Amino acid sequence: MTAPSPSPERKKQPMAPSPVVLVTGASSGIGRACVEAFLAQGARVVAAARRSDRLEDLRSQHGDAVLPVSLDVRDRAQVDEVLGSLPEGWSPVDVLVNNAGLARGKTPLHKDDPDDWDQMLDTNVRGLLNVSGAVLPGMVERGSGHVINIGSNAGREVYPGGTVYCATKAAVERITRGMRMDVLGSGVKISEVDPGMVETEFSEVRFHGDKEAAAAVYDGVTPLAAADIANVVTWVADQPPHVVIADVLVYPLDQAGSGKIARRK
Template identity: 80%
Template sequence: MSDNPVVLVTGASSGIGRACVEAFLAQGARVIAAARRTDRLEELVAGREESVLPVPMDVRDREDVRSALAALPAEWAPIDVLVNNAGLAAGRGPIQTDDPDDWDRMLDTNVRGLLNVSGCVLPGMVERGSGHVINIGSNAGREVYPGGAVYCATKAAVERITRGMRMDVLGSGVRISQVDPGMVETEFSLVRFDGDEAAANAVYEGLTPLRPSDIADVVTWIAGRPPHVVIADVLVYPVDQAGSGKVARRKG
């Protein structure tokens, strides 16, 4: 990673995305913060206009992505590092009773969104012979649990896309990596439980989950490896987790 790289982070308004923005800024990068929630972006940028560029963008909308990235000021291009972080889980019931609209939200955000942004950024990286794409997956992409079939499938797709992407750019000098977090305390569960704070908090009861900053530390470390080194994938758990649904709740 260069001394003053330009980093694009999707889903930058909260959670892991916001933590990645802060971590890259701390290392001297300039960060393009992309998200749908403009109020959150304004709050994130306040007082840091020289180092953070807010880009309202819905990764699910291919034309929106294309127009937003095509309109970047010249001083914010080219993009050196892309962190494909935007993602969500919606619904928690079995397929036979689940809401198909939730399937669409997950597929459109977690899979199509990653492809839409990568499809705009990768050509320039390949042409320049440098760049780094870091996809945020999940341990759920490595296993399946009841009520999570579609979400797990979307994150498994991220893993397959990441591997294929690495093969597609082989020989170009572009690096492709993936980070798979386990339980991280963000708005993730709140979204999944439709705003039910009690249900969302119960997910983390009795244990200390990962913090968004823990994942951001891993992401910036990966981006900071020498140009000849690719950290292909990293699985990150809190100490009291050993898989989906496999947790030790040791605190009363």
């Protein structure tokens, strides 16, 4: 009986590298939760924020899967320099989560501190543009990539004491829609996730560190957690190539709009 001839060896296909996700405002809240959620899916995450000590804490927990990057999104020159010189293996960016943002103050416009306006405009609008401007051209050139902008239900309506904040988040919505049109046909996806009430450091920052005022925002309500929004963000990013989740509005059960809250007391 003739011995069977050995079967030809199959060529081993190289494993595709894990996708690279860039998350801004990654040191806390929704940003940090997004870092954790993408890591759980096997991605490598560039975690960008101003508070570098918190970023190092992320790296100590997750090792080489996280690249901490000290970055102020308001500084365009710094954004271009840092994101234009990411280490080998951390570029190109496959998914950008524009999360960095804040609210400052909750007084009528005529009583506002103009410095608060500047912080919100520079972070929520210019910061998003700066980072998108640094990452999006490469995505368009490659014909692939996904930008997910974190907006707010405040971008869809206005409430007393939130005039400028609501305006900045409305700008995020307009920028997102326009960006989607600008890249149409390129293979790049553009999405927006708009959270309602989420319990993070958001209110504490808004009230300039007043913990009592911040806690009162969530009194009698079970708000969303940062992880809830991160789950939505990763779901948006995980759709098939031909599917774009254009925008998602996410509320806790007891919210139906800005100021429309059922407090269970």
